[in-house]
Amino acid sequence: MLDQRFAASVHIMTLLAYHAGELMTSEKLAESIRTNPTVVRRLLAKLVDAGLVESFKGKAGGVRIAKTAKEVSLKDIYKAVSDKALVNCRESEPQKLCKVSCSISKLFSEVADGMEASSMSYLSKVKLSDITSKV
Structure with missing residues (x-):
């Protein structure tokens, strides 16, 4: 599922887009997000590495x-x-005597893969400009 890092990063990117061309500090960004500047700096490092x-x-x-x-x-x-999938399947050892238990993990993995693909497709269509235009 989506975690707070994603939400905070969208907030950061929206602020930076809203103030395009201006330099902003991690302290100023953290103040808006209402979190610690260290958290913001960790996220910024990843956003810098990604070229954003x-x-x-x-x-x-x-x-x-x-x-x-x-x-x-x-x-x-x-x-x-994010370093994990949007949808995580819980892997557990199947009950060998149960046909459902032996099959459900693989079947749910297929469902999770489909959900992941749909979510990524949707996220690729939503641009940061769509967010900033609503601020």
Whole structure:
């Protein structure tokens, strides 16, 4: 399922897009999200690695969005900050004497894969500009 890292990262990216061209500090971003600047810095590191954010060091440094809001999809943001699938299947040892138990894990994996593909398809269609236009 979607976690707080994704929600916080969409918030960060929306702020950066809303203030495009301006450098923002992790403290300022954290204030808006109502979280610790360390949490924001961890997320920013992943967003920088993904090429979605640019970081500038020094006293007057900060971060800014690296692309236009129209170029960034929610899928881009999700892939940058999440290290697990949207839908996780619980793997357990099947009860060998139960036909359902022996089959359900594989069957549910197929359902989960379909849900994952549908979710990623949807997230790829939603652009950051769609979010910022509603702010």
